[in-house]
Amino acid sequence: MKQEFSIPSLAAQLATEADAYLFLEKLRWGGSPDACPQCGAMGRCSYLTPANGASRKTRTGSISQRRVWFCGHCRKQFSVLTNTVFHGTKIPIRTWVFVIFEICASKNGISTREIERKYELTPKTAWFMSMRLREAMRTDPLIGLMSGTIVADETWIGGDPKNRHGARYGKGTKGQTDKQPVLSLILKESGEVRSQVVPTVRGPHLRQVIDAQVDVANSDLHTDSAKVYIGMGEDFANHESVNHFKAEYVRGDVSTNQAENYFSQLKRSLDGTHHAVSVEHLPRYLAQFDFMYTHCDDTDSQRMRTLLRRVGGRRLTYKPLTAG
Ligand SMILES: [Zn+2]
Numbered sequence: 001m002k003q004e005f006s007i008p009s010l011a012a013q014l015a016t017e018a019d020a021y022l023f024l025e026k027l028r029w030g031g032s033p034d035a036c037p038q039c040g041a042m043g044r045c046s047y048l049t050p051a052n053g054a055s056r057k058t059r060t061g062s063i064s065q066r067r068v069w070f071c072g073h074c075r076k077q078f079s080v081l082t083n084t085v086f087h088g089t090k091i092p093i094r095t096w097v098f099v100i101f102e103i104c105a106s107k108n109g110i111s112t113r114e115i116e117r118k119y120e121l122t123p124k125t126a127w128f129m130s131m132r133l134r135e136a137m138r139t140d141p142l143i144g145l146m147s148g149t150i151v152a153d154e155t156w157i158g159g160d161p162k163n164r165h166g167a168r169y170g171k172g173t174k175g176q177t178d179k180q181p182v183l184s185l186i187l188k189e190s191g192e193v194r195s196q197v198v199p200t201v202r203g204p205h206l207r208q209v210i211d212a213q214v215d216v217a218n219s220d221l222h223t224d225s226a227k228v229y230i231g232m233g234e235d236f237a238n239h240e241s242v243n244h245f246k247a248e249y250v251r252g253d254v255s256t257n258q259a260e261n262y263f264s265q266l267k268r269s270l271d272g273t274h275h276a277v278s279v280e281h282l283p284r285y286l287a288q289f290d291f292m293y294t295h296c297d298d299t300d301s302q303r304m305r306t307l308l309r310r311v312g313g314r315r316l317t318y319k320p321l322t323a324g
Contacts, residue, residue, distance in 0.1 A: 004301035005101055017065040018054065020093035024080045025067065027308045033069060037083040037312065041073030048077065084311040085132040095119050096129070103133055104307055105300035108269040109288060134284035136311045137291035139194055147215040149188035150236075151222045152229065153259035154201045157182050157270065157282060180279050182286065183209050186258045188222070192294045193262055195286040197279075203228045224256050262293055 003009075014020045025031060033045045048068045050056045058064045068077050081087055086096060099119065102110050116126035156179035183206055184195040194213050198205045206228060210216065221236040223229040225243040233239025240254040249255055266289045270277055277285050295303050 003299055005304060007098070007101070010097060010101060014094045014097060017093055018067060020097055021065070021067040021080055023097060024093065024308065027305060028080055028312065033080075036071035036073060036076075037078050038076050039071060039074035041071060044072040045069050046072065083313060085136045085314050086311065089132075091121070091125060091129065095121075099129060100133060100307060101300065101304055103130070103288075104303040107292065107296075108265075108273050109285075109292070111273045131281070131284060133307070134288045135314055136307055138284070138287040138310075138314075139290065140310065145215040146185065146187045146192060146194065146213055147218050148190070149220045149222060150210075150214050151186040151188055151256055151259050152183065152206070152210065153224065153256045153263070154181055154183050154198070154206070154226075155263045155267075156180065157267070158277070158279065180282055182282070184259055184262055185210065185213055186262065188258065190294075191258075191296065193290045195262075195290050197283055197286070201226075201228065203231065207232050222254050222256060262289075265289070265293070 014023060025033075032047070035042050036045055046069065048070050050068075055063050055065045056068070058066075066079050068079055070077050081089065081093075086093075089096070099110075099115055102115075102118075110130075112123070112127045112130050115121065115130060116123050119126070121129070158179045181198050181201045182195055183198050183201070184193055186193045196209045196213075198209060210232065216235050217237065219236055220238040220240065221229065221233050223233070223239070223241045225241050225245060229239065229241065233241075240251075242248045242251055242254055242256065250257065266286075269289070270285065291307070292303075295306060298306070
């Protein structure tokens with residue numbers, strides 16, 4: 001399929017930093033902003049043309065091609081980066097656009113080391129960039145509940161892969177302390193997946209996540225035969241399970257195969273591309289895999305557009321990221 005964007009087409013389009021700003025303005029705003037990103041006022045934004053037509057001097061005296069807008073309501077200046085995950089970045093916007101494209105185009109994710117080498121960045125900068133983009137991939141908490149047929153399944157992430165098998169249901173959790181349980185909920189009809197780190201795979205912890213993400217009364221639940229789902233299954237419109245212990249993996253349209261498939265991709269990628277993801281940063285990696293899986297039928301360009309629609313209203317600073 002012919003892609004809207006590709007590395008050569010982006011390279012041709014983004015000759016200068018001003019081009020890169022324009023590119024983001026087009027994708028995020030469709031050209032010009034409707035609302036001020038600082039005060040939210042509608043229809044009061046105007047572009048400030050630089051005196052020399054191309055660039056302006058910054059406070060520090062350097063020359064910048066940043067495209068600056070002005071809000072007639074709060075009387076503050078802003079750019080397409082204001083109040084987004086790009087806020088305060090010192091990395092060229094051209095570099096950001098290329099990295100975004102590469103992340104959206106790679107099924108298993110692109111490692112921080114790869115970004116570092118390809119774009120001649122420091123390890124710290126490359127790491128922070130990928131973390132900011134994962135933040136943008138995170139599902140909007142206000143997106144609403146999933147409703148339909150929900151496949152729920154848990155897995156353990158981390159630790160020695162040799163010890164992973166056969167201890168999935170919270171029984172015999174001895175020796176599992178280095179692993180983190182993760183619950184994934186997949187909406188069968190659309191393929192949307194939402195994953196979350198959970199403290200344990202016991203009922204109350206799973207239920208808390210399910211209630212926050214699913215319209216339980218109006219949804220069907222598909223699980224394996226883990227006992228933990230039996231009670232909560234009664235609150236769903238319908239609950240079907242397949243019994244893996246009796247080697248039953250599919251019955252009619254009931255299976256947890258989608259979740260198994262998701263987990264195997266996730267683990268392959270965590271093992272292969274992103275070595276040793278710490279528990280602390282696991283939620284952001286899950287956000288990335290949820291995003292890629294949910295949009296797996298889209299083209300790379302569509303995924304890039306989707307991601308850029310989500311960069312607003314989210315900021316990530318270095319401090320909270322590394323604290324604790
Ligand atoms: Zn304003």
